[in-house]
Amino acid sequence: MAVAKSSPASSSGEYAKRYPFGLRLSGGQVSGTSSRKGDAGAVKWWGWGLESKTYRLDDKPQFWPFLLKTLKLAQLNECPRVTLEDVELPPPRLDGRTLARLERVIGSADVSTTKHDRLTHSLGRSYVDLLTLRRGIIRNPPDAVVYPRNEKEVARLLSFARASRISVVPFAGGSSVVGGVDPVRQRGFKGAISVDLRKMNRVLEVDVISLTASVEAGISGPDLEDELSKIGFTLGHFPQSFQFSVLGGWIATRSAGQVSTKYGKIEDMVESLTMVSPSGKLDTKSVPASASGPQLKQLLIGSEGTLGVLTKAKMRIRHLPEVRRYEGLMFKSFRDGINAIRETMQSGLIPAMMRLSDPDETAVSLMLSSQGATTKLGLWMLERLGYVPSQECVMILGVEGDHTTLKAERQVAVRACKRNGAFAIGKGVGETWLNERFELPYLRDVLLDHCILVDTLETATTWDKLEALHGAIKKSIEEAIAGMGVTGLAFAHVSHAYWDGASIYYTLVAPQVKGREAQQWLRIKKAATDCIMRNGGTLSHHHGIGKDHAPWIKQELGENGLALLKAMKKQLDPEGIMNPGKLLGSP
């Protein structure tokens, strides 16, 4: 890429001077799958992230004692996992002739039926998925995994699948936590193939005037950011799964990133997209806004592979921020913190992030902090100032951008926080959060090693309902846990904020109920989701629907809304081959 080496410009003004009006930079091809962080071998088949990595607890001596006490456990137990050799997969259901035909469709090098490939495309990364993988009992692996290289191959694959009655599961990063990628068995189908998009991972074009990048759907978070940052840009989308998730998956599930409060959810970043459906290709128009009828783009975004395969998108990109400042603030109560976020959002000047932990999450964060002595001193000081440990809530406030913007945005946010009784606890907390923000998912594997259930769930609602919803969810989860005779903890943070409301993100931990692990999870999930639906929350703010939330989709969209969605599916996927069992539930 010719301009890849040019130094990042700090404002669009400079860019406009450097490049004549209307100039386009062609994108360079990224360096193949070797840069893909999800490469076979490097990534755990049984857990989160890289084989070589685990969550460090040796420098957090308070964590285990705190957890044992909270969960009323006398000791830590051990729940080992099976080895790869012990995993048994059912044999492929597709016969040799069908596989041979499949190989003729996209080339034998891009079709795999190996144990490793089938296994790693069997499940996502939800708690139940991890439970299943650790036991090595895989019921529904795909019969084959295919790696198309372009839209034409995707179209040929879908024609083949239609004709052969094979269901198709689009697979991006595979980090779904709601059962979005497993090939659910569906009556009437001969088998299922996973369509892994990792070979469609190029940045096709960067328009430095309109600030958009045309990108293939299979590019991973780090690869995309690497490519963009070389020429001074960023997409600005950093979900917790960032290192292992993929553009197409973000769009298919309406993903949110850690700084989506400022930059928008993924659906706000998509200028246009291309989907190959069984009925043909759809290209939405690349314009900033339109009144040409209903916005079809917003139908394809969030369709979770049930309507077709997202193949590419034109994404709105940003200049890399000139400056970035993340800092901590402590509030006397959750309500004070919520009010500070709301007042900031409704001012119209939006910071990158206002992440407010509830009292329990604040306590857990302290236990996961490696700054023992400093923290203790700070807490002692705060207590003297009237901040009650069981009620206080920590917020990470992040601002980024150019100097003018940052200053204005920070000023409004800090004022709102101070008006609501916040005490500034400094940049250290913010920087620690920044450094460790992709680490927490690794902790799940450690907890599972010790027979501890750990799951997350999220929702969003309007400001007027937020505090009540927060309390109700906590209660519903902890009661559901107690209903099976163990003690658990649910804690949360306000994760993304909007003009009219915010999302709230729960983590829950409990000792596993031996022999009934899946039932235990289901009971909690049902209680929490029913509670969300009763209290005006949305079924999901950014995890998506998948298989796990599908039982509630009718309640979420209403009978006529669901019927409308099914009519769209019928139009684009008449035989129902696309990702059956997801989003819409059973056909």
Next chain:
Amino acid sequence: MAVAKSSPASSSGEYAKRYPFGLRLSGGQVSGTSSRKGDAGAVKWWGWGLESKTYRLDDKPQFWPFLLKTLKLAQLNECPRVTLEDVELPPPRLDGRTLARLERVIGSADVSTTKHDRLTHSLGRSYVDLLTLRRGIIRNPPDAVVYPRNEKEVARLLSFARASRISVVPFAGGSSVVGGVDPVRQRGFKGAISVDLRKMNRVLEVDVISLTASVEAGISGPDLEDELSKIGFTLGHFPQSFQFSVLGGWIATRSAGQVSTKYGKIEDMVESLTMVSPSGKLDTKSVPASASGPQLKQLLIGSEGTLGVLTKAKMRIRHLPEVRRYEGLMFKSFRDGINAIRETMQSGLIPAMMRLSDPDETAVSLMLSSQGATTKLGLWMLERLGYVPSQECVMILGVEGDHTTLKAERQVAVRACKRNGAFAIGKGVGETWLNERFELPYLRDVLLDHCILVDTLETATTWDKLEALHGAIKKSIEEAIAGMGVTGLAFAHVSHAYWDGASIYYTLVAPQVKGREAQQWLRIKKAATDCIMRNGGTLSHHHGIGKDHAPWIKQELGENGLALLKAMKKQLDPEGIMNPGKLLGSP
């Protein structure tokens, strides 16, 4: 309304203190249809706005000479219109029995077959509509006009219409300029009724915490703003038709307002909505964001009455701005002005408005200015500074909000303008624009009185294509005009700006070609629209599709996109009774 008299609060912080967390204010019923600016009698049946009002030209002595010279006309001609008495409508096609049944469905007081009501629901306010009205030859009036009072009545009406094979045209303000409200005759239908929503015009609830207002779809712009401003709020949506257009119409057509650059288009303001379709009611969930599959809300927004009747919406509202500043800037070229807008938008700090006229519109604006002497002096000065009259472009920059926000937003915008060679020409220009911003549509009637064609059209595209598209449209319009032997002028402004592009709004004037007025218009329309489609513009940015743009909808959405839209229509409106002939073209 208990709090209607409370003084507007200046920041959400103050509101939060005044009202306890989660409090809701019930909305008061607005004072009936008497406050509706579109009241029968007060409004022209043959033109724009109030009977009592016309566009003042006596203080703009330069205008007529300029126009005659530009259009190469020796003199002004006169084209009188018919009187109301001369207008003849075909008799209602619905027989007495059917009308009697209709009256049983919603009550005889809310069914009208008077000449006045049928006439005023026959057409919108496009140039061709005005031509037709002034001649008094109305081919397709509705057979009856009904005024439902609530959702249940709407649902009963649709059931009746389905059963009776009568088509239904939802009617909000009737200010469509793309043929959105006329009851196109469709084979197989016994007749057509207009469903006028003016009796569903209440503010149902204002949530001062989440900053939303639940409002019935038939409320007019002024009524809504009156109700909200009493308690310190605004919707912030001010299309040029504001005084005569209606919430439901804005949503049905994806309307944009004069300050949509800051506050968003109407689709950005809708938190949730309710539509009554022939297949049943759809309620989208009131949450700030969601990942529960495709966003159905974005299907219903922009559906132009073809899927059902929008009955209410929960709208995001704003505090009334503390301060407002509108000012003028002069650029040496259109390109400089475009660059200033782009750089501002891409900074992330967004002003209320950056309205940039091209050189021809700048010249016309000067001719419509009543500040003769001051303007001349200013222009003389600018010329000395190197601003060439035939190239210079005026921009109105508007900022509004609280003091902190305004200061930051103005600073970024003014810096970008100065960087691109702008000369500040003061607040006078901005204030004049603010005062006269709803007046220009009245000028159309004056021009038609003098046999002058006047029309507007708009599109949007990405920044990289904007300047080329602007030039191409001008050329296509002026050539189409010349193709019929007369001389016309097309001038434009950049009206709304986004991160990745902007909309551009054209006005065109030409002497009417006597006896071929409709063909003349169609030739220009076709040339301009073909040009927009060829050059990467969207078919419409905020006027909508209606009947006039429907021939291009397949090209805009693609064959599979249009098929998807039709599948949705089939689901919600199986018999095709809803607003036939619009948006999707012929079924």
